[in-house]
Amino acid sequence: MNQLSENPIGIFDSGLGGISVVRAIMNLLPDERLIYFGDTARVPYGAKSNETVRRFAQQITNFLLEHQVKMVVVACNTASAVALDDLRARWNLPILGVIEPGSQAGAANSPNERIGVIGTTSTIHSGAYERSLKSINPNFNVISKECPLLVPMVEEGWPEDEVLFGVLSRYLGIFNQTKIDSLILGCTHYPYLRKAIQTVVGSGVTLIDSGEETAKAVVKILRDKNFLHRHSPEDGERRHHFYVSDFPQRFQETAARFLGRPLENLFRVELEVLESYNVE
């Protein structure tokens, strides 16, 4: 048995959106221990320079490594686009972002080579999904649309009613004319709107949840490396740990809604402490 197999999986995001990836991993790998870091004091990463995002990603990876993680999942689209190569160059353990798995699944589900991508302004303007898709097949026709209202809308937790459908129809109207095969949900908040998005784009479009695809990729990596957890945890054993750099307003309520249950073992890491994890 591999020594590392009993160690936890580290997952981080600029905020709470990455909890959708935590949830997807929990569904596929219920026996694994997870350590989540949400950088709620410095969210959003999208407005920051690439250099700053790389430094933040290094600090958090260092923090997770000190907690003996066996792999790191970058559950943040901005950090995946900007910091993944840097992290992989610095450390030897498996490090996975959300963009590659999402693009791979989009590519596999687009027989007519027409793929839609939705995300935050920064993700869409970074062109990261388009680059990733074109590296798989240069013939792909990628139609991208930034949807800045969707993150606050998910955090509000509004019901599926005419207001939500009004906003979604405005953003997704472009895909009615463009006849896409699949639509990549390129933001970890968007899976919470999956049903409504499917209604608006129609059942002919395959929705790709980048977080879910990332969870599948985690399973594959851990299996290939023989790193999968072997012991079923005992009933009631405290397993998962959640760290954040700040407790914003309504944090517990929003996070619990995202996870589908209250967060256990929740801790705050002060920014000064986080900055001490700087890589030199």
Place this chain on the structure above:
Amino acid sequence: MNQLSENPIGIFDSGLGGISVVRAIMNLLPDERLIYFGDTARVPYGAKSNETVRRFAQQITNFLLEHQVKMVVVACNTASAVALDDLRARWNLPILGVIEPGSQAGAANSPNERIGVIGTTSTIHSGAYERSLKSINPNFNVISKECPLLVPMVEEGWPEDEVLFGVLSRYLGIFNQTKIDSLILGCTHYPYLRKAIQTVVGSGVTLIDSGEETAKAVVKILRDKNFLHRHSPEDGERRHHFYVSDFPQRFQETAARFLGRPLENLFRVELEVLESYNVE
């Protein structure tokens, strides 16, 4: 004639919202020179600790002082709530926030002592308007409502249609039952939705634009101190300067829409430079 009268007015915000205050000051004082600082690299301040916001406000005030401003307008609700006392204790020039003028106008327009306040999550949870209003009259009944979707909605620049009214009706429905006299727009983005907000709350409610009230207070302070600009600038003279700490996506488009014309003399200040303005 006072020596300082020809110096510019300094205005800062965590981002671009403060441009509504710039616009209001330009309307009332067309001859004044303005220096605006938008901390677009570190927006939003609402998610940051009070200590951090105070440090940012000190750096920017120092930066503005180096540009010989004759007064400082804190056109940011979070910084007004958290940093104003600290700035006033450190420097002797007139320093004005947006909360006091907004509260004063709300108080003056609420004969039945029932006042509504809308703002971002952090402004509403800070309780700053409520404290300010209660210090004017402890009998005031203050009804507050956070409206997190409105800032991204203004930045999107969506038209006044059923989607916008759907979102506004959801947020402002509470004021139909509470019979408020006035509603304070406690966020510098909200004046751009003024007409639609008035439609939703009805003509019986007086809307208070904190930025506009702040502009009126600037006039009063400069007049009282004999600091008003005396020379009409020559035609075509470049007068206003805009500084930002980052150029986010669609910045020029959004800023020009906010100002009603393209931004002149626009410069970026690197974060490293900004941090060198730290107060000891």
